[in-house]
Amino acid sequence: MVSIFLRSLLFNILFYPNFVFWLLVALPTLAMPRKALLRVANWWAQSNILLMRVVCNIRVEYRGAEKIPKGPLIVAAKHQSMWETISLLHFFDQPFFVLKRELLRIPLFGQYLVKANMVAIDRSSGARALKQVMRRAAEEVKHGRQFLIFPEGTRRPPGAPPDYKAGVGVIYVDCGVPCLPVALNSGLFWPRRTFLRYPGTLVVEFLDPLPPGLSRHEFMARVESVIEDATNRLVAVGQAEQAQLFGRVPAEAKA
Numbered sequence: 001m002v003s004i005f006l007r008s009l010l011f012n013i014l015f016y017p018n019f020v021f022w023l024l025v026a027l028p029t030l031a032m033p034r035k036a037l038l039r040v041a042n043w044w045a046q047s048n049i050l051l052m053r054v055v056c057n058i059r060v061e062y063r064g065a066e067k068i069p070k071g072p073l074i075v076a077a078k079h080q081s082m083w084e085t086i087s088l089l090h091f092f093d094q095p096f097f098v099l100k101r102e103l104l105r106i107p108l109f110g111q112y113l114v115k116a117n118m119v120a121i122d123r124s125s126g127a128r129a130l131k132q133v134m135r136r137a138a139e140e141v142k143h144g145r146q147f148l149i150f151p152e153g154t155r156r157p158p159g160a161p162p163d164y165k166a167g168v169g170v171i172y173v174d175c176g177v178p179c180l181p182v183a184l185n186s187g188l189f190w191p192r193r194t195f196l197r198y199p200g201t202l203v204v205e206f207l208d209p210l211p212p213g214l215s216r217h218e219f220m221a222r223v224e225s226v227i228e229d230a231t232n233r234l235v236a237v238g239q240a241e242q243a244q245l246f247g248r249v250p251a252e253a254k255a
Contacts, residue, residue, distance in 0.1 A: 042090035057199035064206035079150035080187025183230030
């Protein structure tokens with residue numbers, strides 16, 4: 001565990017200078033098409049994956065990428081870690097997130113979020129803000145973009161009871177496009193609320209797309225079922241690997 005602590009410390013020491021480096025590299029993209037900025041964002045994500053591999057002995061495996069449909073899409077992903085907010089973008093040509101408006105105030109980074117045409121929400125405005133965001137998200141999808149959404153709204157540790165919000169179902173019905181469910185086990189390796197990074201194989205699995213036209217109730221039942229079943233399977237395999245590597249499952253990675 002001393003080794004894990006030291007590796008995690010080194011990773012965090014390198015993570016932030018790396019972030020600043022790519023903020024500066026991306027400066028010219030403010031005067032370029034949005035795709036140029038997204039390409040630099042992808043380079044940043046890949047550099048973090050390299051750091052994870054070299055420093056923390058975390059390997060990343062993607063499964064089912066061939067199932068990703070072209071064109072407008074809702075991507076409903078399990079959310080266990082900050083990792084997926086960085087690393088899923090490069091699979092899509094026009095992706096966008098809904099994010100906290102406060103992030104727009106971060107120097108340079110906030111400008112890049114505006115340039116990437118992300119959708120910001122003022123959480124203090126309550127239900128009215130949520131309706132505006134859902135309307136804006138539906139408009140972006142209808143213009144051919146891919147909406148990456150975390151149906152539970154916030155990070156949940158592996159094994160926590162699912163808490164899917166109705167908003168993703170409303171957006172699905174309004175947009176009339178396929179939904180790509182995504183399962184993962186990132187919370188075992190990059191847990192929330194700790195700087196520790198644990199070794200093992202982080203797996204992201206793109207599942208069979210759900211077709212447009214389902215009722216909201218049927219969609220919500222199916223998207224939760226397929227994501228949770230696949231995530232539970234990936235988590236169980238990851239926990240078995242961790243038990244072999246260092247004898248236990250990290251407490252931070254449990255519900």
